[in-house]
Amino acid sequence: TEYLSSAFVGLSFPTVCELCYVKLKLLLIAIEFKSEQRESSILINPGNHVKLQDGTLGFFIASDAKEVKRAFFYCKACHDDIQDPKRIKKCGCKRLEDEHPSTLSPKKKQRNGGMRNSPNCSPKMMSRHDPLLIPGNEQIENMDMNVKRYDSTGMFHWCPSKDIEKVILTRSEASMTVLSGHVVVCIFGDVTSALVGLRNLVMPLRASNFHFHELKPIVFVGSLDYLRREWETLHNFPKVSILPGTPLSRADLRAVNINLCDMCVILSANQNNIEDASLQDKECILASLNIKSMQFDDSIGVLQANSQGFTPPGMDRSSPDSSPVHGFVRQASVTTGSNIPIITELVNDSNVQFLDQDDDDDPDTELYLTQPFACGTAFAVSVLDSLMSATYFNDNILTLIRTLVTGGATPELEGLLAEENALRGGYSTPQTLANRDRCRVAQLALYDGPFADLGDGGCYGDLFCKALKTYNMLCFGIYRLRDAHLSTPSQCTKRYVITNPPYEFELVPTDLIFCLMQFDHNAGQSRTSLSHSSHSSHSSSKKSSSVHSVPPSNRQNRSSKTREARDKQKKEMVYR
Numbered sequence: 001t002e003y004l005s006s007a008f009v010g011l012s013f014p015t016v017c018e019l020c021y022v023k024l025k026l027l028l029i030a031i032e033f034k035s036e037q038r039e040s041s042i043l044i045n046p047g048n049h050v051k052l053q054d055g056t057l058g059f060f061i062a063s064d065a066k067e068v069k070r071a072f073f074y075c076k077a078c079h080d081d082i083q084d085p086k087r088i089k090k091c092g093c094k095r096l097e098d099e100h101p102s103t104l105s106p107k108k109k110q111r112n113g114g115m116r117n118s119p120n121c122s123p124k125m126m127s128r129h130d131p132l133l134i135p136g137n138e139q140i141e142n143m144d145m146n147v148k149r150y151d152s153t154g155m156f157h158w159c160p161s162k163d164i165e166k167v168i169l170t171r172s173e174a175s176m177t178v179l180s181g182h183v184v185v186c187i188f189g190d191v192t193s194a195l196v197g198l199r200n201l202v203m204p205l206r207a208s209n210f211h212f213h214e215l216k217p218i219v220f221v222g223s224l225d226y227l228r229r230e231w232e233t234l235h236n237f238p239k240v241s242i243l244p245g246t247p248l249s250r251a252d253l254r255a256v257n258i259n260l261c262d263m264c265v266i267l268s269a270n271q272n273n274i275e276d277a278s279l280q281d282k283e284c285i286l287a288s289l290n291i292k293s294m295q296f297d298d299s300i301g302v303l304q305a306n307s308q309g310f311t312p313p314g315m316d317r318s319s320p321d322s323s324p325v326h327g328f329v330r331q332a333s334v335t336t337g338s339n340i341p342i343i344t345e346l347v348n349d350s351n352v353q354f355l356d357q358d359d360d361d362d363p364d365t366e367l368y369l370t371q372p373f374a375c376g377t378a379f380a381v382s383v384l385d386s387l388m389s390a391t392y393f394n395d396n397i398l399t400l401i402r403t404l405v406t407g408g409a410t411p412e413l414e415g416l417l418a419e420e421n422a423l424r425g426g427y428s429t430p431q432t433l434a435n436r437d438r439c440r441v442a443q444l445a446l447y448d449g450p451f452a453d454l455g456d457g458g459c460y461g462d463l464f465c466k467a468l469k470t471y472n473m474l475c476f477g478i479y480r481l482r483d484a485h486l487s488t489p490s491q492c493t494k495r496y497v498i499t500n501p502p503y504e505f506e507l508v509p510t511d512l513i514f515c516l517m518q519f520d521h522n523a524g525q526s527r528t529s530l531s532h533s534s535h536s537s538h539s540s541s542k543k544s545s546s547v548h549s550v551p552p553s554n555r556q557n558r559s560s561k562t563r564e565a566r567d568k569q570k571k572e573m574v575y576r
Contacts, residue, residue: 001396002065004031004056005074012048014468020060021464024070025085027476027500029516030059030400042399045439045474045516059400061476061500148425150208151236152416154432155408157206157215158425161235164228169243174219174255182217184261186247188283189226189269196269199233200406206237207407208436209519215239219256221247226269236423247287250294259296259334266344281351288344288355288377294337339493344372346380375482375494408438437519443479444513454507461503467515476500477514484508 008016013031020026030044031052042059043050060068070088073079078091151158169177183205187198202218217239220227224244234240245252247266258264266287271280334340346352349367356372372378391398402409416424426432444467446455454463460478467473478498483490495512498505 001032001057001059001394002068002072004052004058004071006054007074007076008052008056009054011052013043013046013050013052014048014472014474016052017045017474018465018468020058020071022461022503023079023085024074024088025502026067026071027061028058028071029061029474029476030403032057032059032396042396042403044400044403045472045518047472047518057396059396147428149212149428150426150432150436151413151423152426152432153410153413154208154426154435155410155413156203156208156423157210157212157238158236158423159238160425164231164235164242167241168224169219169241169255171243171245171251171255174241174243179217179219179257180260181262182219182257182260184253184256184258184264185218185220185222186264186266186287187220187222187226187269188247188267188287190223191225191229193226193269194272195230196267197233198230201265201267202234202237202240204405204407207440209407209438209440211520212238216262217241219243221245221252221256233422236425247283248290250290253291253294254296258291259294259337259340262341264291264340264342266342268345271347277348278351280347281354284344284346285351285354288342289357291340291342292337292357294340296335296337342377344378346378349380349382352378352380371494374496376497377494404441407440408435410435439474439516439518442473442515442517444473444475444515446507446511446513447509451513452509455509455511456507458507459503460501460505460507463507463513464503467513472518474516475513476516478505478507479512479514480508481510484510 004016008019011019013028017028020028030042031046031050032042033053033056058071060071062068067085070085073088073090075091075093078093079088082088148158148160150156185198185201187196189196198220205216205218215238218237218241220240220242222245224242227242227244243252243256247253266284268281268283270283274280274282344355350363352367352370352372353363355378367373367378367380367382370378373380387398387401399409416422444451446452446463450470451463451466454466460475464475467475476499478501479495480498481490481492482494482496483492497514
């Protein structure tokens with residue numbers, strides 16, 4: 001974190017963000033401000049309605065703290081013509097400012113201080129669309145005072161508590177239910193196991209900045225005795241089902257259409273019951289290897305192509321918006337379990353070597369250098385150690401990560417969970433609906449849509465600026481196929497993350513772009529803005545989150561020859 005220079009005062013957040021990326025080689029993702037009640041709030045990619053004030057604290061992605069200092073030292077008069085960001089140092093203007101500090105100078109503030117109190121920065125003014133003034137169709141519907149659709153804080157989708165018996169599926173019922181684009185949670189545990197807290201897993205998937213039709217169904221596969229103990233914290237979340245069984249049963253896994261899921265999460269509540277460290281992860285590893293070795297008949301995908309579940313949630317199959325020209329990819333079945341997106345929880349880092357049979361990593365390799373961790377198929381508790389260290393030196397880090405990962409956190413929500421250990425339903429008032437207007441992490445596909453021309457050999461920096469200027473989307477990384485550099489097509493669907501690439505970094509059509517996307521007020525009723533689609537399982541995607549496409553409103557006309565070439569390449573590289 002670093003306080004922003006006074007040169008940025010009065011500029012919109014996207015303008016400052018672009019300037020920092022292009023000129024300073026820094027990625028600004030959020031700012032902090034304090035309300036009238038002196039409550040500190042972090043705004044992640046707030047959009048162009050926010051104008052920066054003096055003493056604004058910025059959150060950056062950079063390699064070291066020295067680089068971030070450029071944002072504090074930057075002076076338009078002295079540094080506007082400098083091309084090398086390393087030459088941006090403290091100038092005479094800054095020294096003069098230090099000699100005659102204003103009452104708003106960051107020097108006078110505490111390190112965790114924010115922007116001054118201003119009518120333009122009050123919480124009531126931070127929303128891009130005031131629900132009281134511009135109620136959309138969905139907002140009018142949500143403001144039915146007799147219906148509770150969100151929790152009392154407005155941060156999460158909510159429903160009246162359901163009895164566990166009503167969400168239990170038998171194997172035959174699960175097979176008859178057309179499950180597609182869902183999340184399968186494989187959980188090992190019994191009546192004596194310690195609770196892992198499944199609510200913490202479900203809450204981000206039920207954040208209110210998703211529209212209801214975008215919520216992915218969640219299916220738990222595991223011991224009913226264990227899930228009964230967890231159910232008290234889960235019974236207020238919509239679209240949750242339970243299949244009693246075991247994650248090691250292929251019949252149970254086929255019943256929930258695991259080959260059509262967007263993500264499979266493997267957890268265990270029995271890890272602490274085993275003394276031998278090397279055996280603590282045996283259940284999770286066996287379940288992962290079992291799924292990867294499964295084979296599926298492609299006819300499953302053909303049969304489900306005629307059902308509504310085959311269509312992305314909330315989409316009409318007859319709608320022109322569902323055509324691939326808008327970036328949507330038809331859901332298709334996976335023929336081998338190795339292409340199913342899986343994330344496995346591990347207690348011991350060393351056990352990561354057993355997850356990938358085709359991985360040639362040295363057993364002594366550090367966790368963060370192994371292929372499963374880099375590709376996002378393994379998560380170890382030790383990863384949080386570095387977070388704890390960073391939080392010790394900067395308490396804002398934890399708040400920022402929690403906001404990104406959990407879908408949002410407020411003091412009211414914290415108090416509610418601490419005192420009552422449950423979410424209460426709340427009426428849809430303008431104040432609670434305003435809490436939905438917050439940024440979320442999404443993925444942008446490049447093989448079609450308005451960015452397709454940049455996806456084929458374009459520069460990442462050009463994409464960054466275009467997405468920011470046109471759609472207020474803040475790109476911060478690339479999710480690239482592991483074998484994208486090979487000249488011949490590869491069957492491998494593994495991807496890895498490239499965080500904050502340089503401006504000149506070359507893009508390929510199969511890249512997926514991590515971005516911070518604004519809440520779309522109209523997506524609940526129409527498809528005239530950013531569209532959402534579960535990415536096809538055969539398109540070499542990880543499917544942990546939705547792939548988003550942008551309407552081609554500003555798209556330049558390209559020749560039919562270019563289109564045919566791209567379609568041919570797309571079929572070869574994407575629709576395998």
